[in-house]
Amino acid sequence: MADVYTPDTLKELSDSSPRYGVIGYPVKHSLSPGMQLAGFEAAGIEAQYVRIEIEPDKLTDTITQMKEMPFAGWNCTLPHKIELKALVDDLTESAEKLGAVNTVLHEDGRFVGFNTDGQGWVRAIREDFSVDVRDLRILILGAGGAGQALARQAAMEKCERLVIANRSIDKAAELLDELSSTIHSDKLLRSNDRLKAIPLDADAVAAEVGEIDLVVNTTSVGLKAADPELLPARALEPHLLVYDTIYKPNPTRLLRTAEEIGARTSNGLSMLLHQGALSWEIWAGRSAPLEAMRQGLQDAFNQSR
Ligand code: ATR
Numbered sequence: 001m002a003d004v005y006t007p008d009t010l011k012e013l014s015d016s017s018p019r020y021g022v023i024g025y026p027v028k029h030s031l032s033p034g035m036q037l038a039g040f041e042a043a044g045i046e047a048q049y050v051r052i053e054i055e056p057d058k059l060t061d062t063i064t065q066m067k068e069m070p071f072a073g074w075n076c077t078l079p080h081k082i083e084l085k086a087l088v089d090d091l092t093e094s095a096e097k098l099g100a101v102n103t104v105l106h107e108d109g110r111f112v113g114f115n116t117d118g119q120g121w122v123r124a125i126r127e128d129f130s131v132d133v134r135d136l137r138i139l140i141l142g143a144g145g146a147g148q149a150l151a152r153q154a155a156m157e158k159c160e161r162l163v164i165a166n167r168s169i170d171k172a173a174e175l176l177d178e179l180s181s182t183i184h185s186d187k188l189l190r191s192n193d194r195l196k197a198i199p200l201d202a203d204a205v206a207a208e209v210g211e212i213d214l215v216v217n218t219t220s221v222g223l224k225a226a227d228p229e230l231l232p233a234r235a236l237e238p239h240l241l242v243y244d245t246i247y248k249p250n251p252t253r254l255l256r257t258a259e260e261i262g263a264r265t266s267n268g269l270s271m272l273l274h275q276g277a278l279s280w281e282i283w284a285g286r287s288a289p290l291e292a293m294r295q296g297l298q299d300a301f302n303q304s305r
Contacts, residue, residue: 004028004051007062010069013050019070020283021050023062024077028053031300032075032276038296039280042289047072054080063087063111073105073283075276082145088113097156098149103279114282117146118153120275125214127274128266129241136241137161139212141200141230142219143171146245150218155179161193163208165200167219172197205235215258217244222252230254238262245271248304273297 004027005013013019022032033049040047052074054062059080066074076084081100085091088101089110095101101113122133134157140147143166154162162179166172176197193211198204200219209215221230223246231254236242242258244251245268255265276297277288 004053006053007058007065010052010062010065013069014048015070017046017048018072019048019050020073020075021048021052021071022075022077023052023054023080025054025056025079027051027077029304030077031272031297031304032077034300034303035273035276035293035297036075036280038299039277039284039289039293042292043284043286045284056080056083059083060087067106067109067111071106073103073279075279076102076104078145085113087111094118098152100145100149102275103282105282114279115149116275116278116282117149117271118156120273120278121150121153121271122157123274123278124266124268124270125241125243128243128270129214129264131213131241133157133159133214135160136213137163137211139163139165139205139208139215141165141205141215141217143168143175144218144220147218148175150216150245151175151179155195160213161195161211163196163198163212165198165205165208167200169197169199172199200230202232202235205231209235209237209240212240214241214243217242217246217252217254220246222246222254223248225249227253229257231257233257233261236261236263240264241266244268247272247301269297269301 022030030051036049084101090112092114095113095115098115098118102117103114105112125133137160138154140151164172221227240263242263242265244255246252247267247269258265277290280288
């Protein structure tokens with residue numbers, strides 16, 4: 001069986017067991033098959049879970065094509081999560097509120113779009129740091145797709161404080177406007193300081209972190225070895241919890257800097273696990289075998305190095 005399918009080769013997929021998969025572009029590095037298949041195996045469910053690479057301009061046609069095929073459900077990763085919102089038949093509240101779809105259930109001939117990224121992140125923070133997002137003062141670095149989703153989730157959780165830092169401040173300010181008008185939270189709106197947009201630079205961040213518990217990187221800075229330093233040590237403090245949604249390389253430069261000054265750190269692998277387990281539960285209709293999925297994910301990660 002091919003490792004990565006495309007719209008042209010999808011018809012080669014076997015009909016012998018329920019089909020699941022992950023769509024994206026690129027998708028060949030996705031760790032989801034290892035994790036999801038470990039879950040199915042542990043639960044004694046026979047299933048396929050494949051990678052499907054779809055160029056952005058082929059997304060609409062491919063979703064239509066998949067509707068005619070026996071897909072039981074699938075995940076969606078970059079860059080299709082936002083576009084997919086308009087292509088599914090029904091949107092659940094999670095997808096509506098986060099503005100993106102990462103999980104689809106094929107139910108009675110309809111594609112139902114969910115989003116498990118936000119809840120997956122909340123569970124990851126709880127597991128990694130033994131704290132709840134709602135009790136934290138949070139600084140989100142980045143206001144792109146991932147930053148928007150996590151900021152919306154944090155606001156929905158009515159976290160204690162939310163600061164959004166972005167290189168282009170306009171995007172952070174726009175997100176802030178949206179959150180203050182759509183998220184009705186006394187806690188968040190009590191003072192202007194509870195919800196704030198700042199530029200993503202060392203001075204602006206250094207001025208905020210005294211009133212922050214959790215820093216979350218959602219920018220793409222750190223993915224490549226040649227990337228610039230996102231924040232210098234002087235912008236961080238030892239009391240911080242620092243979470244980088246990037247899990248490769250591990251640690252990222254940001255996490256290394258944070259560790260060096262004594263902050264606690266964790267990376268996006270835990271978020272990948274928990275969003276995946278929540279997707280699995282939507283498809284299987286029962287509790288996910290979390291430890292088996294964790295092991296499957298770790299194995300896939302180790303093999304990818
Ligand atoms: P994603 O959907 O993964 O969040 P994206 O929407 O392209 O990807 O967003 C990328 C994020 O990384 C943005 O917040 C971007 O900042 P800008 O909005 O200013 O472009 C941020 N980013 C990318 N390169 C950066 C860099 N060199 N320094 C700081 N931020 C950067």
